[in-house]
Amino acid sequence: MAEVVQLRPPLDEEAVRSLHAGQAVLISGPLLTGRDAAHKRLYDLLQAGGELPVDLAGELIYFVGPTPARPGRVIGSAGPTTSSRMDAYSPALLATGLRGMIGKGYRGPGVREALVKYGAVHLAAAGGLGALLGSKITGSEILAYEDLGPEAIRRLVVQDFPAVVAYDAHGKSIYDR
Amino acid sequence: MxxxxxxxxxxxxxxxxxxVAFNLPADVRRAIETAIEAESSPQGREYLEQILENDRLAQREKLPxxxxxxxxxxxxxxxxxxxxxxxxxxxxxxxxxxxxxxxxxxxxxxxxxxxxxxxxxxxxxxxxxxxxxxxxxxxxxxxxxxxxxxxxxGGAENKSKLAMLKPSDGREGVVDFVLDTLRLAGADACPPFVVGVGIGGDFETVGLLAKRALLRKIDSAHPDKYYRQLENELLGKINALKIGPQGMGGDTTALAVLIETAPCHIASLPVAVNIECHSHRxxxxxxxxxxxx
Missing domain, CATH: 3.30.360 (Dihydrodipicolinate Reductase; domain 2)
Structure with a gap:
């Protein structure tokens, strides 16, 4: 298997454009989280011309709703949720400088075009391996929308978090067969 | 009383x-172990191994x-x-x-x-x-x-589907509908899947049949020979889609197909597909x- 690429967010456009579909990556550093409800709020804010509660520039956003942390732990299980549910919102977030997303499964044509246009990437983490992936998270705090419970926006810190480049900034996907 | x-x-x-949150069911663990032996994709095998590793970690660390x-x-x-x-x-x-x-x-x-x-x-x-x-x-x-x-x-449930087929669509219509549903589910629904199929009943019953089918042990044989053969045919054809573990390609797209049936109207052939992810809790x-x- 090809060499594993080390990713250390925040990422610039050049780093993202050097990634290619099929490459394995290990991510170490800060991530944001957000899933359905948080995406809807961010999107609605942008549509209304408002200011986002978090700056997305250079960030990777992980589509995850973790389980609650047991006492003495940073977080519970934390695997990816289905990315396509965020398709309606992702292009608008990418336009503000978001550099990439982590989730599972397919992305639609609108997202693929936005990845090429803005220089961004979609990474696939392994679905259903929440215990394994949760154990790669070393820090977690809520940044916004605490009322959404598991859907709040968090700042995570990860160490050697494994993923695969599923859709790159050149229009290619690992799922094209 | x-x-x-x-x-x-x-x-x-x-x-x-x-x-159910912390332990893979024994029938699922056995099915994954068998699939590892048969899987020809190295990456697919690695993903299947990780399912077992995730299970061990979940038990040891009390992580779901x-x-x-x-x-x-x-x-x-x-x-x-x-x-x-x-x-x-x-x-x-x-x-x-x-x-x-x-x-x-x-x-x-x-x-x-x-x-x-x-x-x-x-x-x-x-x-x-x-x-x-x-x-x-x-x-x-x-x-x-x-x-x-x-x-x-939610991921697997979202990819489940129901159709009111015509009796003339027959066995082939049922097979096509199941395959179309699984093709669309692909990587989104956490393969390898356990696939519950309901056939018969009416609109609201057939979805329940598909879900109830999932209660059967996945390595058990259907008691009726016709449906046992249909389960095997569907499993073979689903795996031939080569969606593979995590949708990254491979031989293991489904671990089992489980069918449940009910009598139905002379005009109807309801069919429902309820998809379960690889944890099948x-x-x-x-x-x-x-x-x-």
Whole structure:
């Protein structure tokens, strides 16, 4: 298997454009989280011309709703949720400088075009391996929308978090067969 | 009459909710082990190995197998000789209340995710308790109360489908519909899948048949030879789609196909496909109460 690429967010456009579909990556550093409800709020804010509660520039956003942390732990299980549910919102977030997303499964044509246009990437983490992936998270705090419970926006810190480049900034996907 | 106390039902359901979140069922573990032997894709094998590693880690570290600890779907078979005795302080409490109390307690105490919104379209506010559970109750003969829990993740459930086919569509129509559904599910629904297929009944029954089919042990044979062959045919054709573990390609797209059927109208051929992810979290318990003097 090809060499594993080390990713250390925040990422610039050049780093993202050097990634290619099929490459394995290990991510170490800060991530944001957000899933359905948080995406809807961010999107609605942008549509209304408002200011986002978090700056997305250079960030990777992980589509995850973790389980609650047991006492003495940073977080519970934390695997990816289905990315396509965020398709309606992702292009608008990418336009503000978001550099990439982590989730599972397919992305639609609108997202693929936005990845090429803005220089961004979609990474696939392994679905259903929440215990394994949760154990790669070393820090977690809520940044916004605490009322959404598991859907709040968090700042995570990860160490050697494994993923695969599923859709790159050149229009290619690992799922094209 | 046999009495089972409200408290016993609460405790049994609480225990099911916790057990199912942290341990792969034995039939699923066996199926993954068998699939590893047969999988020709190295990356596919690695993903299958990781499912077993995730299971070991979940047990050791008390981390749920998956962060989506599911919508609690319960199948209750109540013997006609069984009475669930409400507690003296809440004489109006029902079996439904006992089940919801057990789910609430299990999800809270075991740090499981609360994944239920109170209303689907307007505010979608999280209930914070993972209740209400979905409960399917059936009266059966006897003096036992059997409760089965499926902790149903949203990703796989979202890719499930139902169709009202014509009788002339026949076996081929059913096979095509199942394959189309699985093709669309692909990487989104956490393959390798366990596939529940309902055939017959009517509009609302066929979905329930597909879900109830998932309660059968995945390495058990269908009692009817025709449907046993159909299950094998479907499993072969689904695996030939080469979606593979995590949708990254490979031989293992499904671990099992489980069919449940019912009589239906002369004009109808309802079919439903209920998809389960590779964790297929299912457990059953049977309660036998004390005699009521």
């Amino acid at each position: 046999v009495r089972i106390t409200y408290k016993d039902v609460v405790e049994a359901v609480r225990q099911l909710a916790v057990d 197998l998956c962060q989506d600890t599911g919508l609690a779907v319960l199948f209750v078979d109540q013997g006609n000789q069984v009475q669930v005795a409400a507690p003296a302080e809440h004489p109006e409490a029902t079996l439904t209340d006992a089940i919801n109390e057990g789910i609430r307690a299990g999800y809270e105490q075991a740090y499981l995710r609360k994944s239920v919104v109170a209303e689907p379209l307007n505010e979608r506010r999280n209930t914070g308790t993972n209740t209400p559970a979905i409960i399917h109750h059936r009266w059966v003969a006897g003096s036992e109360l059997t409760i089965s829990l499926l902790a149903k993740g 299912h457990r059953s318990v049977t309660l036998r109460g004390g005699e009521d003097g």
